[in-house]
Amino acid sequence: MKMNVTLERAAETNxxxxxxxxxxxSLFYGKFQALRNVSLDITPCSITSIIxxxxxxxxxxxxxxxxxxxxxxxxVVKGKVELDGTDIYDRAVDVVDLRKKVGxxxxxxxxxxxxxxxxxxxxxxxxxxxxxxxxxxxxENVLHRAALWExxxxxxxxxxxxxxxxxxxxxxxxxxxxxxxxxxxxxEPCSALDPVATLKIEDLMRSLAQNYTIIIVTHNMQQAAxxxxxxxxxxxxxxxxxxxxxxxTTSQIxxxxxxxxxxxxxxxxxx
Amino acid sequence: MRNxxxxxxxxxxLGFIWAGGFITAAILLLIVVxxxxxxxxxxxxxxxxTKPRGGLSGEGGISTVIVSTVYLIGLTLTILVPVxxxxxxxxxxxxxxxxxxxxxxxxxEVLAGVPSIIFGLFGFALFVTALHFKFSILSGALTLVCLLxxxxxxxxxxxxxxxxxxxxxGALALGCTRWQTIARVVLPAAIPGIITxxxxxxxxxxxxxxxxxxxxGGSAAMPTSLLSGGRTLSLHVxxxxxxxxxxxxxxxxxxxxxxxxxxxNTLTTWLARRFxxxxxxxx
Numbered sequence: 001m002k003m004n005v006t007l008e009r010a011a012e013t014n015x016x017x018x019x020x021x022x023x024x025x026s027l028f029y030g031k032f033q034a035l036r037n038v039s040l041d042i043t044p045c046s047i048t049s050i051i052x053x054x055x056x057x058x059x060x061x062x063x064x065x066x067x068x069x070x071x072x073x074x075x076v077v078k079g080k081v082e083l084d085g086t087d088i089y090d091r092a093v094d095v096v097d098l099r100k101k102v103g104x105x106x107x108x109x110x111x112x113x114x115x116x117x118x119x120x121x122x123x124x125x126x127x128x129x130x131x132x133x134x135x136x137x138x139x140e141n142v143l144h145r146a147a148l149w150e151x152x153x154x155x156x157x158x159x160x161x162x163x164x165x166x167x168x169x170x171x172x173x174x175x176x177x178x179x180x181x182x183x184x185x186x187x188e189p190c191s192a193l194d195p196v197a198t199l200k201i202e203d204l205m206r207s208l209a210q211n212y213t214i215i216i217v218t219h220n221m222q223q224a225a226x227x228x229x230x231x232x233x234x235x236x237x238x239x240x241x242x243x244x245x246x247x248x249t250t251s252q253i254x255x256x257x258x259x260x261x262x263x264x265x266x267x268x269x270x271x
Numbered sequence: 272m273r274n275x276x277x278x279x280x281x282x283x284x285l286g287f288i289w290a291g292g293f294i295t296a297a298i299l300l301l302i303v304v305x306x307x308x309x310x311x312x313x314x315x316x317x318x319x320x321t322k323p324r325g326g327l328s329g330e331g332g333i334s335t336v337i338v339s340t341v342y343l344i345g346l347t348l349t350i351l352v353p354v355x356x357x358x359x360x361x362x363x364x365x366x367x368x369x370x371x372x373x374x375x376x377x378x379x380e381v382l383a384g385v386p387s388i389i390f391g392l393f394g395f396a397l398f399v400t401a402l403h404f405k406f407s408i409l410s411g412a413l414t415l416v417c418l419l420x421x422x423x424x425x426x427x428x429x430x431x432x433x434x435x436x437x438x439x440x441g442a443l444a445l446g447c448t449r450w451q452t453i454a455r456v457v458l459p460a461a462i463p464g465i466i467t468x469x470x471x472x473x474x475x476x477x478x479x480x481x482x483x484x485x486x487x488g489g490s491a492a493m494p495t496s497l498l499s500g501g502r503t504l505s506l507h508v509x510x511x512x513x514x515x516x517x518x519x520x521x522x523x524x525x526x527x528x529x530x531x532x533x534x535x536n537t538l539t540t541w542l543a544r545r546f547x548x549x550x551x552x553x554x
Contacts, residue, residue, distance in 0.1 A: 175445065
């Protein structure tokens with residue numbers, strides 16, 4: 001609750017032009033350092049892509065924002081991660097509230113083994129909404145926004161596992177929307193999908209970016225270039241810790257990279 | 272050995288595998304056919320509905336035995352299932368990996384391998400004698416709980432652990448608490464496995480003899496409460512075969528046992544399939 005109050009106040013007074021910020025963040029898994037001194041400011045209602053070679057800590061960075069790294073025993077975070085100016089690793093922050101605000105879409109579509117309707121209604125139900133009419137409205141609304149309504153409106157009672165991969169991923173996005181988040185984290189959301197389904201997800205991301213702050217980790221350079229407003233390029237150093245090499249507008253990163261390593265990676269000379 | 276061609280070695284391997292399957296099926300069929308052919312002639316509605324008369328003749332039916340068995344299994348499952356699922360959830364989801372939990376796990380492994388008569392002696396000492404439950408259905412059920420708990424916990428834990436990590440992550444990322452995640456996503460997904468483990472335990476409980484002999488006594492009277500003594504179907508078969516001349520009645524009772532076990536197994540398969548169909552979109 002304490003966090004809510006602070007967040008609302010921050011939003012009211014418009015103090016933050018930055019939605020999410022990391023300030024000299026390092027992440028350790030036991031003795032292994034996964035991230036070193038990452039500082040990043042993320043603008044609200046935009047798409048930020050995180051790119052870089054495998055193992056450079058992209059997913060680890062993404063999972064800092066909704067504290068999914070908490071699930072890994074002996075993960076330690078140093079530095080600050082802020083949402084609307086509040087340190088989300090502060091003791092007063094309730095991680096459950098945080099994850100309602102910061103939703104996540106995973107690499108492999110992970111609908112629950114239940115009906116399409118129940119998948120969408122899952123989040124709202126767990127957070128106390130039981131009114132059937134209200135749930136019906138939420139389900140229809142978010143399925144529309146996830147561009148899935150027309151395909152599933154006649155089979156809401158059927159198992160979500162019977163949908164195609166692309167439909168499942170859009171369902172997972174709809175499931176996140178139903179919790180009314182402010183930020184959506186996407187961890188290589190298209191890597192398990194075919195090109196057509198990928199394009200649909202990308203269109204969806206563009207339309208969602210009007211209302212949500214989206215951060216996407218991707219291996220696909222073209223995808224980053226197509227969808228994102230801002231791009232962050234990461235690499236690992238010799239001790240395998242991930243560092244932020246360069247961060248800027250997507251067009252700058254792709255057409256006029258300042259760092260030699262970024263240029264090498266973008267042009268395919270390395271990576 | 273080197274001279275055997277790959278094709279020949281494949282044939283030999285297939286021969287072994289086929290023989291293994293054949294022998295297993297043959298043994299099963301042989302037992303079922305033997306017991307049913309010897310037992311069915313003496314089996315009729317009258318047999319199921321009359322009391323055993325007791326004594327050396329082995330006259331009478333098995334009505335009280337059926338009632339005792341139902342009471343015993345009912346009471347056993349009522350205690351076993353919640354405790355077993357609770358322990359399994361703790362071990363699979365909450366238990367940190369330290370010396371204490373490793374010791375618990377080790378203990379469960381060992382307990383699962385202890386012969387049932389040892390549990391019987393323990394049950395006799397604790398429930399029958401120390402707690403004054405006497406020879407009763409309650410003593411028998413509590414002993415069965417001790418005997419079956421390790422199996423129940425282990426199989427349920429496996430079922431819970433088999434639920435994909437991605438379900439847990441998905442629920443947690445939606446802002447669910449750990450308990451909501453377990454209760455609403457993990458457990459429902461693990462239900463087919465949990466049902467299987469319950470039925471497995473039921474099957475073992477129905478078949479158990481030795482440990483019940485020393486905790487339930489073996490009274491053939493109609494049980495009036497859970498503190499009454501009693502005799503299960505397996506025990507009755509044992510009594511009839513060892514202490515009476517009524518081998519036909521023993522076989523008839525055995526036939527009832529076999530039919531019950533086959534029914535229970537069929538029911539399990541059917542239930543598990545229904546659940547996974549509902550969960551898995553009919554594939």
